[in-house]
Amino acid sequence: MIFKERRERLLEESKSECVLLINIEGSSKPALTYYTGFTGSFATLLLTPGEELFITDPRYTEQAKKQTGMNVVEYRGGKKFTEFLADILKEKGCKKVGVEKERLSLSLYESLVANLEGCEFAGIDDVIKKHRMAKTPEEVEKIKKAIDIAQKAFLELLDFMKPGMTEREAAAYLEYRMKALGAESVAFETILASGPRSALPHGIASGKVMEKGEVVVVDFGCFYEGYCSDMTRMVSFGEPPDEVKKVHEIVFQAQERAIKGAKPGMKGKEIDALARSYIEEQGYGKEFGHGLGHGIGLEVHEAPRVSRMGEDEIKPGYVFTIEPGIYLEGRFGIRIEEDVLMTDKGVEVLTSLDRGIFVI
Numbered sequence: 001m002i003f004k005e006r007r008e009r010l011l012e013e014s015k016s017e018c019v020l021l022i023n024i025e026g027s028s029k030p031a032l033t034y035y036t037g038f039t040g041s042f043a044t045l046l047l048t049p050g051e052e053l054f055i056t057d058p059r060y061t062e063q064a065k066k067q068t069g070m071n072v073v074e075y076r077g078g079k080k081f082t083e084f085l086a087d088i089l090k091e092k093g094c095k096k097v098g099v100e101k102e103r104l105s106l107s108l109y110e111s112l113v114a115n116l117e118g119c120e121f122a123g124i125d126d127v128i129k130k131h132r133m134a135k136t137p138e139e140v141e142k143i144k145k146a147i148d149i150a151q152k153a154f155l156e157l158l159d160f161m162k163p164g165m166t167e168r169e170a171a172a173y174l175e176y177r178m179k180a181l182g183a184e185s186v187a188f189e190t191i192l193a194s195g196p197r198s199a200l201p202h203g204i205a206s207g208k209v210m211e212k213g214e215v216v217v218v219d220f221g222c223f224y225e226g227y228c229s230d231m232t233r234m235v236s237f238g239e240p241p242d243e244v245k246k247v248h249e250i251v252f253q254a255q256e257r258a259i260k261g262a263k264p265g266m267k268g269k270e271i272d273a274l275a276r277s278y279i280e281e282q283g284y285g286k287e288f289g290h291g292l293g294h295g296i297g298l299e300v301h302e303a304p305r306v307s308r309m310g311e312d313e314i315k316p317g318y319v320f321t322i323e324p325g326i327y328l329e330g331r332f333g334i335r336i337e338e339d340v341l342m343t344d345k346g347v348e349v350l351t352s353l354d355r356g357i358f359v360i
Ligand SMILES: [Mn+2]
Pocket: 230, 231, 321, 323, 337
């Protein structure tokens, strides 16, 4: 079973005696899903050299048994959860414990430390990150399915959306169609921003009425079997003005440079630079304020970073977005976003919608 193999690698590579991953209201949820298959909101995984324990509460016992096939221990209250956990750690003799540092709250950490004298905690975030970045073919298939659903829903949206409608109404339709086509949920709140609002890189759909002659940025995606898609397209009500076309062409060429130029082994920041340098040459460097892309998988924003800060080498099997944009405050913004898979030759583009402006 894939989860069991992942757990064995985690314990081995974490260089800790034990691994403790805690998901309280979503904290280490993606890691719990990655290493056990569990998708609920409350669970803890404890790995020791001889034993694996999965802890949850009675709301999730049945689900946990089904999803993980592991030995499930129930937390039934009576004492604080951290005291309950500390007792287990003491009983198992855990002294050096690997945790997901970025996801462990200070209050939880303090309370564990207070209950576990002489216990040492170490962050194993890098090991988890390294595992999750390298997708298996099965994971890539799920992402492709999430892309397929989102793309079909987008094409249906084009027949539905019209001037006079609010952004929210159009976004709701897109989200409804994604779910009707098999998505578990949206990957994030749909960004659907028209006219001057398109210059907001994260303009969540609002009550604004869309008007004739406006461009609309639509950034959307969905989850399928735990994995997500994330893409962006431009729509225009009527033929767009020349300046919109010109800026779109620059963004398109920047994206093309990143798609063609990205090779395995390059750092995220080198791929970012392929697109960024072109946008800078065209005089819009300041108007491209965000990173070129980010990893996608169990989360819509995960490692690797493909930005000026991206130090991770992008290896075959990594799935990430390439999404340059130019935002002209108060006027309009353009972004085009693809999901790509790094292969041993270069990137394979997984999204397949036309990359031009959809004029309706
Ligand atoms: Mn994105």
